[in-house]
Amino acid sequence: MSIFPPKERIWWNEPIEKSEVLWITLGLVWALVMFFMMPYWHMTGKQNLSNEAYKIRPEVFAERTQAFAEKYTVREEGDTGIPVVHPPVGSDIYMMGSTWEWWPVLELEKDQSYRLHLSSADLQHGFSLLPENINLQVLPGYDMVLTITPTSSGEFSVVCNEFCGIGHHTMVGKIHVVEK
Amino acid sequence: MAEFRTCPDTGFQIDLAADKLIKWNAVTAVVFLLIGGVFGLAVALTRWPAVHLLAADNFYLALTAHGFDVLLVWMIFFEMALLYFTSSVLLKTRLALPKLAWVQYILMIVGALMTNVAVLRGDSSVMFTSYVPMTAAPDFYIGIILFAVGALLGCVVFFATLYIAKRDKTYEGSIPLVTFGAMTAAIIAVFTVLSGAVILIPTLFYSMGYVGSIDALMYRVVWWGMGHASQQVNVAAQIACWYAIAAILFNASPLSEKVSRTAFLFYILFLQLASAHHLLVDPGLSSEWKIFNTSYALYLAVLGSMIHGLTVPGAVEAALRKKGYTKGLFEWLRKAPWGNPVFSGFALSLVLFGFLGGITGVMMGTEQLNIISHNTMYVPGHFHGTVVVGSTLAFMALSYWLVPTLWQKELMFPRLAKWQPYLFGLGMGLASVFMMGAGTLGVPRRHWDMSFADAAMVHEFPAAAFMMMSLAGMAGMIGGLGGLIYILNMVGTVFFGKAKQPAKPVPETPNIGGAATTYGNAGTMAVPGTFVLALVFLTAFVLYYFVNWKYLSSVWGLS
Numbered sequence: 001m002s003i004f005p006p007k008e009r010i011w012w013n014e015p016i017e018k019s020e021v022l023w024i025t026l027g028l029v030w031a032l033v034m035f036f037m038m039p040y041w042h043m044t045g046k047q048n049l050s051n052e053a054y055k056i057r058p059e060v061f062a063e064r065t066q067a068f069a070e071k072y073t074v075r076e077e078g079d080t081g082i083p084v085v086h087p088p089v090g091s092d093i094y095m096m097g098s099t100w101e102w103w104p105v106l107e108l109e110k111d112q113s114y115r116l117h118l119s120s121a122d123l124q125h126g127f128s129l130l131p132e133n134i135n136l137q138v139l140p141g142y143d144m145v146l147t148i149t150p151t152s153s154g155e156f157s158v159v160c161n162e163f164c165g166i167g168h169h170t171m172v173g174k175i176h177v178v179e180k
Numbered sequence: 181m182a183e184f185r186t187c188p189d190t191g192f193q194i195d196l197a198a199d200k201l202i203k204w205n206a207v208t209a210v211v212f213l214l215i216g217g218v219f220g221l222a223v224a225l226t227r228w229p230a231v232h233l234l235a236a237d238n239f240y241l242a243l244t245a246h247g248f249d250v251l252l253v254w255m256i257f258f259e260m261a262l263l264y265f266t267s268s269v270l271l272k273t274r275l276a277l278p279k280l281a282w283v284q285y286i287l288m289i290v291g292a293l294m295t296n297v298a299v300l301r302g303d304s305s306v307m308f309t310s311y312v313p314m315t316a317a318p319d320f321y322i323g324i325i326l327f328a329v330g331a332l333l334g335c336v337v338f339f340a341t342l343y344i345a346k347r348d349k350t351y352e353g354s355i356p357l358v359t360f361g362a363m364t365a366a367i368i369a370v371f372t373v374l375s376g377a378v379i380l381i382p383t384l385f386y387s388m389g390y391v392g393s394i395d396a397l398m399y400r401v402v403w404w405g406m407g408h409a410s411q412q413v414n415v416a417a418q419i420a421c422w423y424a425i426a427a428i429l430f431n432a433s434p435l436s437e438k439v440s441r442t443a444f445l446f447y448i449l450f451l452q453l454a455s456a457h458h459l460l461v462d463p464g465l466s467s468e469w470k471i472f473n474t475s476y477a478l479y480l481a482v483l484g485s486m487i488h489g490l491t492v493p494g495a496v497e498a499a500l501r502k503k504g505y506t507k508g509l510f511e512w513l514r515k516a517p518w519g520n521p522v523f524s525g526f527a528l529s530l531v532l533f534g535f536l537g538g539i540t541g542v543m544m545g546t547e548q549l550n551i552i553s554h555n556t557m558y559v560p561g562h563f564h565g566t567v568v569v570g571s572t573l574a575f576m577a578l579s580y581w582l583v584p585t586l587w588q589k590e591l592m593f594p595r596l597a598k599w600q601p602y603l604f605g606l607g608m609g610l611a612s613v614f615m616m617g618a619g620t621l622g623v624p625r626r627h628w629d630m631s632f633a634d635a636a637m638v639h640e641f642p643a644a645a646f647m648m649m650s651l652a653g654m655a656g657m658i659g660g661l662g663g664l665i666y667i668l669n670m671v672g673t674v675f676f677g678k679a680k681q682p683a684k685p686v687p688e689t690p691n692i693g694g695a696a697t698t699y700g701n702a703g704t705m706a707v708p709g710t711f712v713l714a715l716v717f718l719t720a721f722v723l724y725y726f727v728n729w730k731y732l733s734s735v736w737g738l739s
Contacts, residue, residue: 002424002427004356006353009353011354017436024487027487027718034482037546038471045732047738048548049548051466053464078637113737128622131621132622133621134738135555138463142464146738146739162311163311163314165314169632170634172638
């Protein structure tokens with residue numbers, strides 16, 4: 001009985017019941033399947049993170065984002081004062097989180113790839129691209145680089161989903177994807 | 181010299197010092213469950229869009245307090261009671277170092293109060309995770325550190341008690357399986373507290389201005405060494421409770437000591453950097469590191485849980501078949517005492533933990549699948565499936581036996597107790613499901629306003645997302661009511677319960693003694709019913725896992 005010492009002193013030599021052996025085998029096989037799914041998806045899947053990241057001082061990232069926006073701004077997003085940036089296909093694009101906005105607004109072309117740089121100017125933020133539901137952690141001091149390929153067009157929101165202070169729930173950015 | 185009393189129900193010799201400490205820790209745990217639970221209700225009522233109870237600042241404050249008080253304070257106080265019970269009482273020995281155990285209690289309560297005061301003051305609404313560079317007031321961290329040191333001392337007392345029991349030969353052979361499980365929890369707890377010390381002490385100095393900066397990623401790696409490992413402590417303690425309940429109710433022995441103990445060992449051996457689960461979409465860590473650690477080295481710790489998932493109900497089935505419930509696959513299950521809260525709480529905890537907590541945890545702990553769930557409502561949905569309907573419900577179930585037994589009092593409200601596990605388990609279970617539903621639609625966690633009323637730019641969630649959050653709120657109310665009834669019953673029993681009628685004369689061997697099964701192929705009952713249930717579980721697991729890969733394959737390309 002489980003709340004008393006084992007009845008047999010030498011319990012480790014006892015044979016294991018058949019259904020247990022079968023279950024452990026099934027469990028082990030399933031564990032291996034799940035394990036190898038991850039490297040398998042790296043080889044065949046289209047949704048993998050890049051592993052490319054750099055340490056960067058927040059002010060340097062802010063400068064780069066600023067320069068990027070100045071170069072490719074096409075208009076303003078409504079009356080928000082935030083620039084909408086339409087970068088060349090395949091180029092390096094930047095989005096910076098700070099309390100409490102995502103800056104700038106991006107305009108991308110459908111089915112084209114871009115090298116997206118993500119970082120934070122201050123606290124930790126969460127990049128949640130909706131309604132796609134792609135979620136990434138954004139850390140100050142780290143420039144995360146990944147190639148994104150929008151496969152659908154329309155207006156997408158970037159909602160912050162890492163708590164970043166009292167204005168956290170107002171932190172929303174936008175990505176527009178246009179058909180070429 | 182330690183003094184003992186004999187428990188009239190079980191025949192256990194209980195060291196009076198241990199008795200007192202178990203009671204104080206357990207009662208304190210329940211008080212913090214009440215405090216944290218009330219904060220939880222406020223959080224649920226705020227995230228229910230039509231109610232939206234609290235203002236933003238109070239919401240983030242309440243959410244911080246809710247996480248700290250239930251996830252840490254309630255769980256760990258109860259686990260301290262469990263550690264003393266499974267060492268001193270089950271090994272029939274005195275508690276080693278009772279004075280140190282009181283230091284444990286005092287440090288933990290002072291720490292818990294300190295952190296609560298810091299949070300309630302309003303300048304430390306940093307969430308349970310307190311991610312740098314965001315900082316709380318220094319006493320927020322000091323409270324947690326004191327609390328953790330207290331917990332560490334509790335583990336020391338536990339190990340010392342194991343030692344003197346062995347030295348004084350108060351038992352023969354190996355320690356009981358339940359004590360073994362508790363030992364697993366204590367070992368992981370030591371690792372947990374050390375990780376916490378490594379990160380929280382520098383963070384304390386950072387918040388005081390003595391340390392210039394703390395790397396955000398390093399903080400997350402080490403903090404989750406505490407944060408995730410502490411959940412592993414809860415799981416180990418909860419499974420020890422399951423085995424204990426199976427033994428108490430049905431005289432159940434494990435099908436095989438070897439298998440069950442090895443499964444516990446898997447938790448220690450493959451704990452690895454379980455913090456990887458929280459860092460799967462972080463910059464600066466390689467996929468190799470993420471894959472190895474998030475899978476606890478090939479999912480062997482998950483295998484450990486799957487083993488317990490068979491052997492715990494298997495032990496119950498074997499014991500009940502031995503008693504004659506042998507018809508068909510499930511007679512034993514139909515004839516089980518579903519009106520006894522110890523059993524119903526246990527059974528619901530087992531099933532809900534597996535289906536709601538387990539499967540979803542493995543899903544979102546998969547490197548790529550984390551992309552579609554990280555920091556969404558899916559995450560709280562998952563851990564309400566583990567720590568609430570799993571661990572908390574298991575602790576509740578055990579306390580329906582432990583409290584009347586230790587205090588020698590009748591339950592205050594036996595009829596309410598009959599319903600409570602269903603109310604709490606199903607309410608919280610549904611809340612968990614609806615939260616996950618909302619997460620699948622992208623609703624963020626730790627977020628005051630999904631309608632973005634004050635925001636310059638707005639995201640419009642589909643109506644289904646609002647409905648999911650409303651349903652989660654309603655289900656949370658039902659579960660919360662179940663929680664309040666539990667607390668009412670426990671507090672009522674302890675303070676106002678009728679004394680138990682002296683039970684039948686103390687039997688020679690404890691009347692919960694006597695193994696129902698022996699080991700090995702010849703002696704052990706086959707457990708076909710459990711095996712069929714386990715296959716149902718595995719099927720659900722496999723299907724759900726691949727459904728999520730299908731979902732992932734539909735989102736934008738990332739490389």
